[in-house]
Amino acid sequence: MKPLIVVSNDDGITSPGIATLIAAVKEIGDVFVLAPDSPNSGMGHAITVDKTLHTKKSHIHEGVEAYECSGTPADCVKLAKHHYLNGRKIDLVVSGINHGHNASLSVLYSGTMAAAREASIEGIPAIGFSIDDFSYDTDFSHTIPWIQKICKAALKNGIPKHNALNVNFPKKSDETIKGIKVVRQTDGFWKEEFDARKDPHGRQYFWMGGEFINHEPESTDTDIWCIENNYVAIVPCHYDMTNYEGVKELSAWEF
Amino acid sequence: MKPLIVVSNDDGITSPGIATLIAAVKEIGDVFVLAPDSPNSGMGHAITVDKTLHTKKSHIHEGVEAYECSGTPADCVKLAKHHYLNGRKIDLVVSGINHGHNASLSVLYSGTMAAAREASIEGIPAIGFSIDDFSYDTDFSHTIPWIQKICKAALKNGIPKHNALNVNFPKKSDETIKGIKVVRQTDGFWKEEFDARKDPHGRQYFWMGGEFINHEPESTDTDIWCIENNYVAIVPCHYDMTNYEGVKELSAWEF
Numbered sequence: 001m002k003p004l005i006v007v008s009n010d011d012g013i014t015s016p017g018i019a020t021l022i023a024a025v026k027e028i029g030d031v032f033v034l035a036p037d038s039p040n041s042g043m044g045h046a047i048t049v050d051k052t053l054h055t056k057k058s059h060i061h062e063g064v065e066a067y068e069c070s071g072t073p074a075d076c077v078k079l080a081k082h083h084y085l086n087g088r089k090i091d092l093v094v095s096g097i098n099h100g101h102n103a104s105l106s107v108l109y110s111g112t113m114a115a116a117r118e119a120s121i122e123g124i125p126a127i128g129f130s131i132d133d134f135s136y137d138t139d140f141s142h143t144i145p146w147i148q149k150i151c152k153a154a155l156k157n158g159i160p161k162h163n164a165l166n167v168n169f170p171k172k173s174d175e176t177i178k179g180i181k182v183v184r185q186t187d188g189f190w191k192e193e194f195d196a197r198k199d200p201h202g203r204q205y206f207w208m209g210g211e212f213i214n215h216e217p218e219s220t221d222t223d224i225w226c227i228e229n230n231y232v233a234i235v236p237c238h239y240d241m242t243n244y245e246g247v248k249e250l251s252a253w254e255f
Numbered sequence: 256m257k258p259l260i261v262v263s264n265d266d267g268i269t270s271p272g273i274a275t276l277i278a279a280v281k282e283i284g285d286v287f288v289l290a291p292d293s294p295n296s297g298m299g300h301a302i303t304v305d306k307t308l309h310t311k312k313s314h315i316h317e318g319v320e321a322y323e324c325s326g327t328p329a330d331c332v333k334l335a336k337h338h339y340l341n342g343r344k345i346d347l348v349v350s351g352i353n354h355g356h357n358a359s360l361s362v363l364y365s366g367t368m369a370a371a372r373e374a375s376i377e378g379i380p381a382i383g384f385s386i387d388d389f390s391y392d393t394d395f396s397h398t399i400p401w402i403q404k405i406c407k408a409a410l411k412n413g414i415p416k417h418n419a420l421n422v423n424f425p426k427k428s429d430e431t432i433k434g435i436k437v438v439r440q441t442d443g444f445w446k447e448e449f450d451a452r453k454d455p456h457g458r459q460y461f462w463m464g465g466e467f468i469n470h471e472p473e474s475t476d477t478d479i480w481c482i483e484n485n486y487v488a489i490v491p492c493h494y495d496m497t498n499y500e501g502v503k504e505l506s507a508w509e510f
């Protein structure tokens with residue numbers, strides 16, 4: 001029997017990235033798609049708690065059962081698991097391919113990785129795929145064989161329990177991808193700048209912008225280094241936010 | 256000089272929880288408030304990337320400078336730091352008090368903790384406060400002295416760099432709170448159930464509901480145990496999602 005693979009994303013069901021991912025995993029398993037009906041970039045691990053969720057059958061991806069959903073990427077995975085596929089064993093959840101990388105702490109803001117993390121919480125092997133190219137017309141062609149290799153390796157070896165893999169691809173270039181590296185989340189941050197403007201009624205509003213600051217550009221065991229040097233980066237991610245060193249440190253505090 | 260304390264939340268600027276938090280920290284420092292103009296529960300670490308942000312001066316909290324914002328909790332902290340208080344040293348960011356606990360993996364879905372985490376990314380000491388009571392009319396009175404103790408200890412000792420404290424209070428009861436415990440995130444998950452209904456036009460929609468499953472109800476070093484046993488739980492949280500054991504394990508894979 002072929003493995004059952006659920007596909008979601010955060011750029012929405014019409015994005016070229018999810019079409020590429022579906023094409024890649026259709027050769028490996030039976031595919032079920034449940035993805036947001038509109039872009040959810042920067043949605044992080046949001047879920048819909050105070051509103052209703054709406055779905056519609058989608059026919060834009062040939063040969064696969066697909067639904068579009070009013071909710072967030074994390075909602076989509078929950079709904080696929082607990083409603084549409086209720087009772088069936090899901091072998092793998094894949095999310096993406098995100099237009100724009102989710103390396104370093106973009107993993108926190110990423111809806112793509114929230115979908116994968118949500119699956120990992122449910123105990124389902126999960127992988128989020130992103131590419132270092134924000135363009136709508138991204139060339140994804142170089143990623144397909146690597147996606148297939150990674151999915152096959154994950155199905156064969158099993159992802160560590162309650163982990164989701166954060167996979168980032170370099171932008172397509174003239175050079176062939178050099179290989180895969182298993183690395184860690186880069187230490188860096190987004191230095192925000194707010195562009196303050198006036199609307200036609202004279203009221204102030206803002207556009208958030210910013211620049212990524214890499215605190216360790218020379219570290220070859222980080223995800224940003226990989227995508228900047230034409231490697232595929234894989235970071236295994238857990239969701240225990242506890243800083244155990246911090247627990248020890250704070251235990252000495254007097255309140 | 257009094258410390259500069261920024262206050263945000265996810266339930267919105269009109270919620271009783273933020274009013275309590277403002278009252279508690281006004282006695283410790285100079286307070287600046289920037290909070291969502293509407294409820295953002297379950298917003299996780301979402302940020303506003305493709306839309307504009309709007310703010311309005313708010314007069315609902317007496318004696319403090321306050322703004323309401325169309326964005327998410329994480330947006331609010333970014334905007335406070337990089338626009339309104341640009342150049343000033345922020346001594347502490349506090350978020351909450353959330354109506355409903357954010358223990359165990361609710362820390363991932365929580366906008367309250369995203370605001371605190373966003374501050375920790377910026378290198379600002381940060382604390383998110385939540386209470387195990389979802390009611391709008393929550394009695395917060397027992398939390399105020401504990402909030403003040405924790406904030407004072409944090410200002411005195413310094414929170415470990417790039418950490419945010421996840422503080423959860425038990426629901427008000429006849430018994431006095433027993434004390435503070437520094438603990439870890441409980442291993443558990445939300446078992447979702449989707450309530451599928453038909454709208455007046457015959458189309459299906461869903462309400463997400465669920466039940467929290469605690470995988471370790473007997474573990475006294477967890478946040479859920481604390482709030483169920485009338486202790487204040489503090490979990491120091493980092494934002495490195497890398498599972499370092501997983502890096503070792505995956506490095507042996509053949510692709």
